[in-house]
Amino acid sequence: MSIQEALQIQREYMQKVRNLVEQSGRVPLALVHTYGCQQNVSDGDKMRGMLAQMGYAFTDEVRKADFILYNTCAVRENAESRVFGNIGALKHEKEVNPNLIIGLCGCMTQQESVVQKIKQSYPQVDIVFGTHALHRLPEFLYTALQDKKVFDRCDDETDIAEGLPVLRTGKWKAWLPIMYGCNNFCTYCIVPYVRGRERSREPEDILQEARSLIQDGYKEITLLGQNVNSYGKTLAQPIRFSQLLQKINAIEGDFRIRFMTSHPKDATHELIDTIAACDKVCKHIHLPVQSGCNRILQAMNRHYTVESYLELAEYARKKIPGVSFTSDIIVGFPGESYEEFQQTLELIKIMRYDALFTFIYSSRPGTKAAMMDDPVPYEEKSRWLQELLDLQRKIGENNYQTYVGKTLQVLADGPSRSGPDYISGRTDTNIIVNFKGSRAQIGQFLPVRITEAFNWALGGEIAK
Ligand code: 5AD
Ligand code: SF4
Numbered sequence: 215m216s217i218q219e220a221l222q223i224q225r226e227y228m229q230k231v232r233n234l235v236e237q238s239g240r241v242p243l244a245l246v247h248t249y250g251c252q253q254n255v256s257d258g259d260k261m262r263g264m265l266a267q268m269g270y271a272f273t274d275e276v277r278k279a280d281f282i283l284y285n286t287c288a289v290r291e292n293a294e295s296r297v298f299g300n301i302g303a304l305k306h307e308k309e310v311n312p313n314l315i316i317g318l319c320g321c322m323t324q325q326e327s328v329v330q331k332i333k334q335s336y337p338q339v340d341i342v343f344g345t346h347a348l349h350r351l352p353e354f355l356y357t358a359l360q361d362k363k364v365f366d367r368c369d370d371e372t373d374i375a376e377g378l379p380v381l382r383t384g385k386w387k388a389w390l391p392i393m394y395g396c397n398n399f400c401t402y403c404i405v406p407y408v409r410g411r412e413r414s415r416e417p418e419d420i421l422q423e424a425r426s427l428i429q430d431g432y433k434e435i436t437l438l439g440q441n442v443n444s445y446g447k448t449l450a451q452p453i454r455f456s457q458l459l460q461k462i463n464a465i466e467g468d469f470r471i472r473f474m475t476s477h478p479k480d481a482t483h484e485l486i487d488t489i490a491a492c493d494k495v496c497k498h499i500h501l502p503v504q505s506g507c508n509r510i511l512q513a514m515n516r517h518y519t520v521e522s523y524l525e526l527a528e529y530a531r532k533k534i535p536g537v538s539f540t541s542d543i544i545v546g547f548p549g550e551s552y553e554e555f556q557q558t559l560e561l562i563k564i565m566r567y568d569a570l571f572t573f574i575y576s577s578r579p580g581t582k583a584a585m586m587d588d589p590v591p592y593e594e595k596s597r598w599l600q601e602l603l604d605l606q607r608k609i610g611e612n613n614y615q616t617y618v619g620k621t622l623q624v625l626a627d628g629p630s631r632s633g634p635d636y637i638s639g640r641t642d643t644n645i646i647v648n649f650k651g652s653r654a655q656i657g658q659f660l661p662v663r664i665t666e667a668f669n670w671a672l673g674g675e676i677a678k
Contacts, residue, residue: 227352235269250287263379286322290576317341324408396440401582443480456488463492502542506561538643546595548586614667
């Protein structure tokens with residue numbers, strides 16, 4: 215079946231659920247809870263969009279919900295444990311309200327072992343489907359409304375389902391997936407197994423979506439993909455990511471462009487030159503290095519070296535004045551020694567990242583690394599992580615100090631915790647700034663003079 219035919223069937227199911235909702239004479243409430251990365255957030259927005267078209271409204275309260283959908287993450291074990299804990303707690307809710315429908319989807323449920331565990335131990339769950347079946351939510355919900363269970367992991371990697379309704383969580387910032395899946399098979403990572411092979415969206419579909427977001431008043435668009443630098447390679451008419459950036463940059467309007475994630479092995483000088491040349495592209499590069507030791511990088515199957523990574527960063531610092539780097543680091547990859555971990559600290563000292571996302575290695579069944587010897591105890595790895603965090607805190611503080619006295623363009627995006635007269639926003643380099651302002655200014659780009667630097671944020675005042 216073609217994806218167009220599949221979508222037509224889903225439109226019919228949407229109408230069937232809508233009819234049931236209308237017959238019931240009340241507006242049912244859905245709670246969609248998303249765990250994990252921005253790709254999942256974007257998927258969650260699509261499922262909320264479909265639910266809205268079927269007549270559902272939304273709630274954050276478990277007690278009020280008619281339908282609870284957990285959109286799960288599998289990248290680390292603690293994310294999975296949290297989901298199991300939360301669905302365990304729903305057993306009682308189901309007893310109180312037998313009409314409650316409970317659904318699970320996302321990366322966790324793309325794994326057969328998880329589906330089996332739910333079948334055996336969590337009878338309160340009504341619907342289970344994987345990442346490849348997202349567009350079939352209407353059919354699954356209709357089935358559950360007929361008091362039938364749904365277990366549909368779906369192994370086929372479907373073509374990209376274009377044109378699904380989207381209900382975005384934010385008003386100013388939008389996530390725009392440009393590709394799905396991943397071909398890289400980093401040895402620690404479950405993503406290629408649960409999100410399938412790399413598929414790029416057609417540039418025209420992406421551009422059309424970007425244009426309509428800008429028309430709707432969005433001020434920041436973040437292009438999403440597991441490895442944006444390999445965007446477009448498999449399309450019938452191949453196109454490079456830098457070319458896509460140029461096309462989006464050429465759209466008229468007052469907005470900024472971000473993108474994530476850049477895999478260092480595919481980041482090129484051409485990409486850096488494009489960031490430098492495109493006025494709407496933020497001068498911030500999230501470039502996950504994972505480790506500062508070549509032996510570990512090789513064991514991770516990352517296909518770059520510390521030297522090539524640093525060369526690229528140096529080129530970027532030369533070409534893009536004030537460029538900001540952030541990164542992901544895994545501490546305690548199987549077999550990593552303390553000396554090898556120290557090499558990561560050395561790299562961090564050279565890179566002087568503005569922020570780091572740090573993770574203790576988590577073994578994922580089915581990945582290559584899960585089969586490797588992992589002799590270092592968790593407590594030891596936690597101590598290494600603390601050492602890393604202490605170093606990064608000093609670097610971050612120093613970096614933030616260099617912003618004091620500068621006037622930066624800040625996109626005001628919400629109220630601030632500093633008080634009722636304060637609002638909050640982000641710089642081009644994605645740093646949080648709190649400053650005095652009114653709610654009416656939220657959604658605007660404002661020049662803010664930075665007056666203070668804190669641990670995780672800056673303070674400032676709107677420049678006259
Ligand atoms: N254990 C710990 N961290 C992981 N990541 C991915 N897989 C694992 C794992 N098994 C981290 C990587 C990646 C980020 C999104 O999550 O640093 O860049
Ligand atoms: Fe996982 Fe590596 Fe793909 Fe990122 S590039 S999603 S870390 S396999």
